[in-house]
Amino acid sequence: MEQRILKVTDNTRIADRVYRMVLENPALEEMKPGQFVNIRIDGQYLRRPISVCDSDPGSLTIVYKVVGRGTEALSRVKKRETLDVLTGLGNGYDLSKAGDHPLLLGGGVGVPPLVLLARKLREAGRAVTAVLGFNTAAEAFGQTDFREMGCRVTVTTADGSLGVRGFVTDALPEDYSYFYTCGPEPMLKAVYRKTKTSGQFSFEERMGCGFGACMGCSCKTVTGYKRICREGPVLEKEEILWED
Amino acid sequence: MGRLTTTLCGIELDNPVIPASGTFGFGYEFAQWYDINKLGTFSFKGTTREPRFGNPTPRIAECPAGMINAVGLQNPGVEKVIAEELPKLRQVFHKKVMANVSGFSVADYAWTCEKLDKEEQVGWLEVNISCPNVHGGGMSFGTDPRAAAEVTAAVKKVTEKPVIMKLSPNVMDITAIAKACEDAGADGISLINTLQGMRISLRTRKPVLRNIMGGVSGPAVFPVALRMVWQVCRAVKIPVIGMGGVTTAEDVLEMMMAGATAVEVGAANLTDPCACERIIEELPAAMDKYGIKNLTELKGAE
Structure with missing residues (x-):
């Protein structure tokens, strides 16, 4: 910090x-x-x-x-x-669990953190598949970044104006060693339900300070209370407790 | 005695700058930004008898010249604070700390204060009878002079340490509450806690905070806080800690001219982790500018 x-x-x-x-x-x-x-x-x-x-x-x-x-x-x-x-x-993604062919799932402005992650995974010689979801073609970005790194890329749009019509969970590949995801909460919940392996989720929350002082962004997890800004924003699939 | 030295309830402070409870955790997070021994002291995160998660999120939002929060007293409970937080703090902070306590009954307050009374590191007990974000406790003790006096008396019975009652601005006559605390034996008063407020999202047409209402803090509340500090300083003889939107060395001087013995800094710590360090560094130059030799000469403006 x-x-x-x-x-x-x-x-x-x-x-x-x-x-x-x-x-x-x-x-x-x-x-x-x-x-x-x-x-x-x-x-x-x-x-x-x-x-x-x-x-x-x-x-x-x-x-x-x-x-x-x-x-x-x-x-x-x-x-x-x-x-x-x-x-x-924040803690950031743990790359050590990726396996040899990890899957990256990004929705909207949840895509950006996956760019640096993809670069690091590619530098470590992993075969990376990225599924990037947007509302519509006009909001889409980043596909070229992933392709230039040598990732296999699928784009989805909710209105079908680009790539596969639907959400990232409508374009999941059959086989992947692990997954990393970031996006709006409804998407994260769908990813949680439809993925077959373990994985890591990056969460968003309104923050006061961003460095662990105000307790504004706390959440409940299987392993106790965590601050999204400090023990997060990345949580492992197994520790997530969905509210509501 | 340095020119910044002040004495708070019999304990000397190197300077009057005290990070306020709820904006400074248990100190540890800030020790990574600067040497927190530069502070006069700090008031640690509001501690209750039982552990608390607090309110559902979102519990923070932006306001004009400030912020609003409804954290709701998240804390690990007094036993864990003593067993885990205080030993960790001892590694990075070598002065007396101010223990901030909240409760949901008079017995709660006394129970928690009695535990903290035995802790060598604790210099003062700051008793929060003003949290706007918890139901059936907190602020309800700070809006009625009789209840405020009852909490004060119960806490005084279980501790030898100075007891500072932290007051809510969400009242008609804050001097009545302050006097009730003084009469019940309080050694000091601190004010103000946050002002009750809310925000609505134009996009969702719903309150931004899940708790609907929260407490407003930041520079926006400074004039309100200063006015109340002025009033309370003229109503009681015990020392007063002024807080509410303090952001600069000049704000500290203004609070002390209103009669405050020391000054707490809250929201500023969240937007600038080094806010208190900066304020302390800027105090001597600000004092020079206004011809102030020592802070002790600021007995309040007339």
């Missing part, structure tokens, strides 16, 4: 309401797949937690969707402006 001033070197719209931002600082440490940053935004009191899409020493990329005033303001940040960012937050 570090507090850093990062320079914005890119902030471009890549799909309907979806932006890719690149942030740089030579002192920046490399982050793990599934970790997140917490960004101070002018005019907003609380920081906004956003998962990391790609990370190298010195630079990181986030991909975010404009959903409210905070992300709206973030989308207007210009190149060369700086942002106050807490980096290296």
